[in-house]
Amino acid sequence: xxxxxxxLVGAHLSDRRRSLLAWGLPxxxxxxxxxxxxxxxxxxxxxxxxxxxxxxxEAFGISQLSTVEQYLQAEMLSLIVPLALGYLAVRAVAxxxxxxxxxxxxxxxLSAPVSRRRLVAAGFLxxxxxxxxxxxxxxxxxxxxxxxxxxxxxxxxALAGFANVWPLALLFAGLGIIASGFSLRTSVVTGAVxxxxxxxxxxxxxxxxxxxxxxxxxxxxxxYYGNAIEDGIDPLAFAGVTAAAVxxxxxxxxxxxxxxxxx
Amino acid sequence: xSAVTAIETESLTxxxxxxxxxxxxxxSVAPGEVFGFLGPNGAGKTTTIRTLLDLLHPxxxxxxxxxxxxxxxxxxxxxxxxxxxxxxxxxxxATGREAIALLARLRGDGDxxxxxALAARFRADLDRPLGQLSRGNRQKVGLISATFHEPELLILxxxxxxxxxxMQEEFLALIAEERERGCAVFLSSHELDEVExxxxxxxxxxxxxxxxxxxxxxxxxxxxxxxxxxxxxPGGIETLRAIPGVEDLALNGTHTSFSFAGDLDPVxxxxxxxxxxxxEATHPSLEEVFLSYYREGGEPG
Numbered sequence: 001x002x003x004x005x006x007x008l009v010g011a012h013l014s015d016r017r018r019s020l021l022a023w024g025l026p027x028x029x030x031x032x033x034x035x036x037x038x039x040x041x042x043x044x045x046x047x048x049x050x051x052x053x054x055x056x057x058e059a060f061g062i063s064q065l066s067t068v069e070q071y072l073q074a075e076m077l078s079l080i081v082p083l084a085l086g087y088l089a090v091r092a093v094a095x096x097x098x099x100x101x102x103x104x105x106x107x108x109x110l111s112a113p114v115s116r117r118r119l120v121a122a123g124f125l126x127x128x129x130x131x132x133x134x135x136x137x138x139x140x141x142x143x144x145x146x147x148x149x150x151x152x153x154x155x156x157x158a159l160a161g162f163a164n165v166w167p168l169a170l171l172f173a174g175l176g177i178i179a180s181g182f183s184l185r186t187s188v189v190t191g192a193v194x195x196x197x198x199x200x201x202x203x204x205x206x207x208x209x210x211x212x213x214x215x216x217x218x219x220x221x222x223x224y225y226g227n228a229i230e231d232g233i234d235p236l237a238f239a240g241v242t243a244a245a246v247x248x249x250x251x252x253x254x255x256x257x258x259x260x261x262x263x
Numbered sequence: 264x265s266a267v268t269a270i271e272t273e274s275l276t277x278x279x280x281x282x283x284x285x286x287x288x289x290x291s292v293a294p295g296e297v298f299g300f301l302g303p304n305g306a307g308k309t310t311t312i313r314t315l316l317d318l319l320h321p322x323x324x325x326x327x328x329x330x331x332x333x334x335x336x337x338x339x340x341x342x343x344x345x346x347x348x349x350x351x352x353x354x355x356x357a358t359g360r361e362a363i364a365l366l367a368r369l370r371g372d373g374d375x376x377x378x379x380a381l382a383a384r385f386r387a388d389l390d391r392p393l394g395q396l397s398r399g400n401r402q403k404v405g406l407i408s409a410t411f412h413e414p415e416l417l418i419l420x421x422x423x424x425x426x427x428x429x430m431q432e433e434f435l436a437l438i439a440e441e442r443e444r445g446c447a448v449f450l451s452s453h454e455l456d457e458v459e460x461x462x463x464x465x466x467x468x469x470x471x472x473x474x475x476x477x478x479x480x481x482x483x484x485x486x487x488x489x490x491x492x493x494x495x496x497p498g499g500i501e502t503l504r505a506i507p508g509v510e511d512l513a514l515n516g517t518h519t520s521f522s523f524a525g526d527l528d529p530v531x532x533x534x535x536x537x538x539x540x541x542x543e544a545t546h547p548s549l550e551e552v553f554l555s556y557y558r559e560g561g562e563p564g
Contacts, residue, residue, distance in 0.1 A: 007368040014361075015354065104352020108362065108408065110318060112369035113342035261318040262279075 004114055008122030012096050016130055023088050024137030031138055032145025034075045035153050038068045055209055068151045073229045077161045085131055085169035090176035090193040092130050096123030098186040120177055120253035127173045135162045161229030167241035171221050172197055174248025181255025267330040269294050269416045269447030274324035277314050284310045285471045297448040299462035301553055307471040308451040312420050316346060345414035349421045351405025355394025359404035366408050378411035385430060399425035417441060417448045435461050459549040467556050486552045487522040489545045495538035502533045
């Protein structure tokens with residue numbers, strides 16, 4: 001990594017240091033609570049799930065909830081963590097572009113001999129690190145909750161489950177950069193990409209509920225998300241979504257390079 | 264320092280859709296020259312600066328800095344210049360020292376010695392978060408960030424806004440030193456007094472167009488002087504009325520006042536036939552000249 005890139009990534013992460021805890025702590029504590037209560041609710045949950053319609057179970061990827069890993073997947077990793085991290089990703093990447101433009105910081109940074117593309121690359125890299133750090137904090141607190149409550153969460157599957165969120169969230173960072181190529185207003189960028197995030201989730205859900213509409217899932221990155229805590233990480237999907245995120249980021253950098261930065 | 268022209272624009276134009284930005288702006292700034300860029304808010308000063316810095320892309324025309332294309336060679340150009348935006352912003356939590364240290368690393372220069380010396384000179388607090396500083400104190404940090412690396416060209420947008428009079432004086436002294444060093448300075452300002460004191464030439468921009476580029480001395484010399492003469496015989500006023508170029512002629516007791524542009528010889532010769540008790544000719548300030556451009560819609564006669 002060049003000295004300029006590492007300086008920019010370091011500065012970005014330093015600015016975002018509070019958000020690591022602001023996002024990692026609540027998600028981690030909530031996840032820890034979920035696994036910690038599992039031993040006491042295991043029987044009732046398992047019976048309740050048996051009564052769920054099969055279509056609903058299919059839609060939410062719940063075959064049964066007889067293990068703490070399945071419970072963690074259903075309660076955290078199928079909805080809350082991916083949506084939260086996807087939103088965090090666009091917030092993080094926008095802070096280095098639209099947020100910097102709004103605060104005047106972009107003008108100052110672009111007084112130095114730094115290309116806009118390098119500035120975008122630094123924001124994207126820093127966001128990738130931030131997402132990984134939040135997932136690590138969340139995973140560690142989840143493991144701690146399991147240890148304290150004796151829930152017996154298996155480390156390997158849990159690690160796969162949390163790691164699998166990373167490329168999915170990163171894809172929304174790539175979309176955030178593209179949106180920054182069209183608007184320098186943080187509210188517009190985060191709103192547009194948050195809308196895309198929810199829309200993709202709903203499209204995937206609809207495709208799962210109605211097999212006749214399965215094709216709509218191709219428009220959603222959630223189609224490639226899967227259930228890593230039970231099935232393990234699909235290396236092809238992981239690499240493919242990561243590559244798509246990088247490609248979107250590169251396209252966004254090209255757009256950002258071409259646009260005017262009005263004061 | 265480079266002998267190549269510091270800034271050279273050719274019919275530089277920036278439009279925002281149907282809205283006006285700047286139109287057909289042509290000027291140049293030599294190395295070691297301090298060039299003042301004058302105009303009211305919305306005239307196009309900041310648009311010009313942002314286009315020079317490649318923050319805005321020109322609709323047509325070109326800008327070359329050190330002979331390099333402002334668009335294609337933007338990164339190489341920015342390695343050689345220092346820029347102070349109109350309102351220095353860097354976020355609220357970072358300190359001035361952190362901001363300057365990052366800029367130094369981006370420039371591949373870890374030496375903050377000159378930044379520390381400038382901070383002491385301007386009494387700038389580099390250790391408080393920028394969000395806790397007043398606009399003037401943030402501006403001091405901005406000035407340091409623009410000058411600490413001894414650039415060949417300084418682009419300053421309203422640099423003294425928010426500075427107290429003592430610091431304004433210090434700023435003017437710094438600009439003089441930078442000029443001595445061979446640094447070119449492009450200075451946009453509302454403070455016409457400081458422009459008059461520090462600039463070699465000025466450009467006046469109105470409604471996006473550059474309507475005048477002159478040396479300060481020439482600009483003031485060409486402008487109408489205010490002349491007050493006390494004649495023993497008030498009837499001498501009729502002699503003055505006949506001189507081409509005499510305007511605003513008024514008699515107040517024994518004092519006759521009028522405005523006149525150009526060579527004073529015909530006035531002096533006309534007055535020589537009278538008994539002149541007192542004579543006073545005053546050049547207008549740059550502010551008066553500037554205002555006359557705007558009031559009269561053209562070059563003041």
